[in-house]
Amino acid sequence: MLRLEPRSTQSLWAAWLSPMLALTLTAVTGGFIFLAMGKDPGIVLYIYFIEPLTSASGLSEVAVKAGPLVLIGIGLSFGFRAGIWNIGAEGQYIAGAIAGGGLAVYWYESTSSLLLPAMLLTGILGGMAWAAIPALLKTRFNANEILVSLMLVYVAELLLIHLVQGPWRNPMGWGFPGTRMFPDAATMPLLFTGKRVHLGNTLILVAPFVAWLLLARTQFGFQIRLFGLAPLAARHAGVPGQRMVWQSLLIGGGLAGLAGVIEATSTIGQLIPDISPGYGFTAIIVAFLGRLHPIGVLLAGIAIAVTYIGGEGAQISARLPSAVTGLFQGIILFYLLAFDLFTRYKIVIPARQEARQ
Amino acid sequence: MQTTNPPLLSLTGIQKTFPDCIANDAIDLDVQSGQIHALLGENGAGKSTLVKIIYGVLRPDQGNIRWNGVDVQIANPAQARELGIGMVFQHFSLFEALTTLENIALALPHEDHDKLRDRLVKTGEVYGLALQPDRHVHELSMGERQRIEIVRCLLQDPKLLILDEPTSVLTPQETETMFETLRKLAAESRAILYISHKLEEVRSLCDKATILREGRRVDDCIPSTETVRSLAEKMIGKRVKSVKKQLVTQQKPVSLRVSSLATRSHQPYGVDLSDVQLEVRGGEILGIAGIAGNGQIELMDALSGEAGSPVAGKIEILGVEATHLDTNERRNLGAAFVPEERIGQAAVANMTLIENSFLTAATRMKFVRNGLIDWGAVSGFTQNIVRNFDVRTTGVSALANSLSGGNLQKFIVGREILQEPRLLIVSQPTWGVDAGAAAAIHEKIQLLVNTGAAVLIISQDLDEIFLLCDWIAVISQGTLSTTTRVTEITPEDVGLLMGVRHTQQKKTEYATA
Numbered sequence: 001m002l003r004l005e006p007r008s009t010q011s012l013w014a015a016w017l018s019p020m021l022a023l024t025l026t027a028v029t030g031g032f033i034f035l036a037m038g039k040d041p042g043i044v045l046y047i048y049f050i051e052p053l054t055s056a057s058g059l060s061e062v063a064v065k066a067g068p069l070v071l072i073g074i075g076l077s078f079g080f081r082a083g084i085w086n087i088g089a090e091g092q093y094i095a096g097a098i099a100g101g102g103l104a105v106y107w108y109e110s111t112s113s114l115l116l117p118a119m120l121l122t123g124i125l126g127g128m129a130w131a132a133i134p135a136l137l138k139t140r141f142n143a144n145e146i147l148v149s150l151m152l153v154y155v156a157e158l159l160l161i162h163l164v165q166g167p168w169r170n171p172m173g174w175g176f177p178g179t180r181m182f183p184d185a186a187t188m189p190l191l192f193t194g195k196r197v198h199l200g201n202t203l204i205l206v207a208p209f210v211a212w213l214l215l216a217r218t219q220f221g222f223q224i225r226l227f228g229l230a231p232l233a234a235r236h237a238g239v240p241g242q243r244m245v246w247q248s249l250l251i252g253g254g255l256a257g258l259a260g261v262i263e264a265t266s267t268i269g270q271l272i273p274d275i276s277p278g279y280g281f282t283a284i285i286v287a288f289l290g291r292l293h294p295i296g297v298l299l300a301g302i303a304i305a306v307t308y309i310g311g312e313g314a315q316i317s318a319r320l321p322s323a324v325t326g327l328f329q330g331i332i333l334f335y336l337l338a339f340d341l342f343t344r345y346k347i348v349i350p351a352r353q354e355a356r357q
Numbered sequence: 358m359q360t361t362n363p364p365l366l367s368l369t370g371i372q373k374t375f376p377d378c379i380a381n382d383a384i385d386l387d388v389q390s391g392q393i394h395a396l397l398g399e400n401g402a403g404k405s406t407l408v409k410i411i412y413g414v415l416r417p418d419q420g421n422i423r424w425n426g427v428d429v430q431i432a433n434p435a436q437a438r439e440l441g442i443g444m445v446f447q448h449f450s451l452f453e454a455l456t457t458l459e460n461i462a463l464a465l466p467h468e469d470h471d472k473l474r475d476r477l478v479k480t481g482e483v484y485g486l487a488l489q490p491d492r493h494v495h496e497l498s499m500g501e502r503q504r505i506e507i508v509r510c511l512l513q514d515p516k517l518l519i520l521d522e523p524t525s526v527l528t529p530q531e532t533e534t535m536f537e538t539l540r541k542l543a544a545e546s547r548a549i550l551y552i553s554h555k556l557e558e559v560r561s562l563c564d565k566a567t568i569l570r571e572g573r574r575v576d577d578c579i580p581s582t583e584t585v586r587s588l589a590e591k592m593i594g595k596r597v598k599s600v601k602k603q604l605v606t607q608q609k610p611v612s613l614r615v616s617s618l619a620t621r622s623h624q625p626y627g628v629d630l631s632d633v634q635l636e637v638r639g640g641e642i643l644g645i646a647g648i649a650g651n652g653q654i655e656l657m658d659a660l661s662g663e664a665g666s667p668v669a670g671k672i673e674i675l676g677v678e679a680t681h682l683d684t685n686e687r688r689n690l691g692a693a694f695v696p697e698e699r700i701g702q703a704a705v706a707n708m709t710l711i712e713n714s715f716l717t718a719a720t721r722m723k724f725v726r727n728g729l730i731d732w733g734a735v736s737g738f739t740q741n742i743v744r745n746f747d748v749r750t751t752g753v754s755a756l757a758n759s760l761s762g763g764n765l766q767k768f769i770v771g772r773e774i775l776q777e778p779r780l781l782i783v784s785q786p787t788w789g790v791d792a793g794a795a796a797a798i799h800e801k802i803q804l805l806v807n808t809g810a811a812v813l814i815i816s817q818d819l820d821e822i823f824l825l826c827d828w829i830a831v832i833s834q835g836t837l838s839t840t841t842r843v844t845e846i847t848p849e850d851v852g853l854l855m856g857v858r859h860t861q862q863k864k865t866e867y868a869t870a
Contacts, residue, residue, distance in 0.1 A: 217729045219719060225708075226716070232702040235663050236694070237716045238685035 004345040018339035019289050019296075023303060026331045033327070037320070044318050048310035048328075060195035062305045064267060067201040068093070068259035068276075070301035072283035074211045075255030077292040079248040081215070083228035086134065086249055088149025089256040090280025091156035092127040096257020097264040098160055099126025101271040104186035104264075105168050105179050115185040119261055127257015128250045130156060135249040139242045145249070153280070161273050168271065178272040188266035200262035204298060207255070211294035224248060256280060277308070285333050304329065363426035365390045365548045366411065366442075366517055371420035373406050380406035381417070382572045388517065391546040393539060395559040395580060397592055398569035399791040404552050405447075407569070408519050411550070412444045413437040443515030445506045447522045451494045458490035461509050473512075480511050484538045499648055500531035507538070518542060519550045524558060528648060529819070529852035536562050554592070554792065555820075556585045568592055592792065609639030610676070612780045612811030613660075613692075618670030620659050628652040628835040630659060632860070633670070635830060635837060637811040639779070642802070643840065644826030645815045646851050652835040653815045654697060657784045660813070661694040662687050675779055685720045693717070693778035695769055697785045697815075699762065703769045706758035710750065713757050714739040714772055721776050738775065746771030747797060763794030770798050774805050781805060784815040799825055819848050834858045 031041035052058040079086040100123030137143035188198040215221035227234040227244045290296030311325030364387040373381040409415040413431035486504040618633040658664035662684040739753040787795035831838040831854035
């Protein structure tokens, strides 16, 4: 029988090679799947992974998708580094969109230049408030943050549906679920006319750098890493454990909330039930694919965004089902976890042991 | 006479290489029936690797194993047991929540419980290993737990019994009882391979000794004809330096005062401290002896502030009431702490030495400027530690888990001492550390004390306490004995104090117990 043994040393090199290999093998596996579906794998893979990067509009779309993924992924990576498993970013994203979007619903005729900043701020606060629930329950009652944060996703989704079908429904919307379209004062400025990429997307250039500075150069970042690696050593270093739980959840929730309100104020321009194509969950893959490192998360967010855009392209030009996008993301995570196992463990074939069986 | 028989076990040219070291290099070893054979060496000398090869846990790269004159391949422990080799490991493999009988039954799954109960009681009586089959292991002392392990081996009637550092957790009395058992076993012409680095023990117990150093066999000798010093020199390979103690001429003020301290443990098998009193003055070392699991961890956590506020009592550090201060506030008063757990508490395995320096030195050394960590300064500090404490490492960016136990402990102790504390509290400073590193650590602690700092050492190692300390107190069941000058107490007295609950008013309790 084969056995897994922990490796005595883990190389940084292997840690970064593993996502690269995972992406490569995902493409290869995808190729075989396309072949089995009767498509030319070369063409489909080109549509999938290359075409989105060859045109300005493709790049713009990639940035639009990468924006929320990177923002949420970075927030989550703080928690994951601290060993706090917030997997409810999807709910915090929705809570942020609701809290920020609510301002535009209320002041739908406003022209104030303060409206958008105020929405972003309340969006952050909304996401934080949603993440504060698992933080409170964990620090008070030692409730498992994985379950609490996950279940709150469905609460947030139902709350959103209730609002956009009930009290916040657009009176001129012919009964469709959804709020009024946000006024111009509540809309993200576009970066280029004719392209959807907007001011909010520029955060993906700022957030990784700020996160890196926090993690690598401040005592707070050190404490986050320490708390995740060795809780007892964190205690020895005087790190307040409860505060770490609060801070890492609030950072994750705040950034997810910000991503949510940015999405509502930009490409969507209103609150609708389908405000997220699962960004909060996909960002978990992004965080791990990026090794919980801010720059890695940026690259991983772009890579996953490409699969979204490529998936759309493949639906249109290769007539592939939309499920292929989810399939790809699943395969990436599968390979990533598999390779990660081998960076930490090695396979041992026990020698001549079977003689005794 | 014995030399005419083939040895029970004969190893020739055993070679075992690990990726980063040669653990065993062409080792020869002959073990005769009826002999207690010592395998003597520092930590890392290759003793454990060698016995793991004998017990079938590891396979040698090269070399020959003969059993009763016949070549054998020992593929796994089950096969070793079939041949008649039994082993008691250093770290017990007992389930605390199960009874003695249940633990033994796990090793012998085909035995009927009632028969097994009779057998183990009988075996225990024959060898002086009294056992209570139905008590839960977590209630038992380390000595009792070890008896379970030994009886478990004896039930399989081994010809060769291997014991890995058996006395490291025992009181002097328990040790003496175990020695009698071992002598009885040897008289039945069983062979015993006794692994130790305790020289006094080897001298009084063993018929023969094989000394290993850095993976090689350096000598075979008859321990009773050697002195402790000559054995130590063979084992360490250089002249043993003894630490010089400075005579305290004038009593300095009290640096640590603990009065009526009581704590409540939140751990399943934790110990509550009750009514602990102690004082340590500048320029002096107080040693707290005791068997593991009697409140040492809880005392350390209470003193460092990691356990939160105690339920009762007072802690004063360098004249300041510190009972409710947190760990870093206590550090800022001038205290430093070295907890027992090296990896996971004192240091983080997957962080670099630089990051590990920052771990406890951040506040006192003011490494944070304008909100940013000055990693350059931390790196300089770390280089200082590595240089001054002779930490063998590939560099300050090496991960903590790349260091050997002794080097990591030198690093941890160095990190605290270089912060120039006025009070150092150390738990198990040299536990599991090789003799060279232990001597270096002892020397540095003594140097710190000579500058007027106060030191509290919590240790299971009585030799260490008698070597270093000016004062001694014994912890047992969460209570602390009165403090006595080391010159006014013998190890045997300390051994007696290890088994009783202390009420500090009645100093003579142990004499009547």
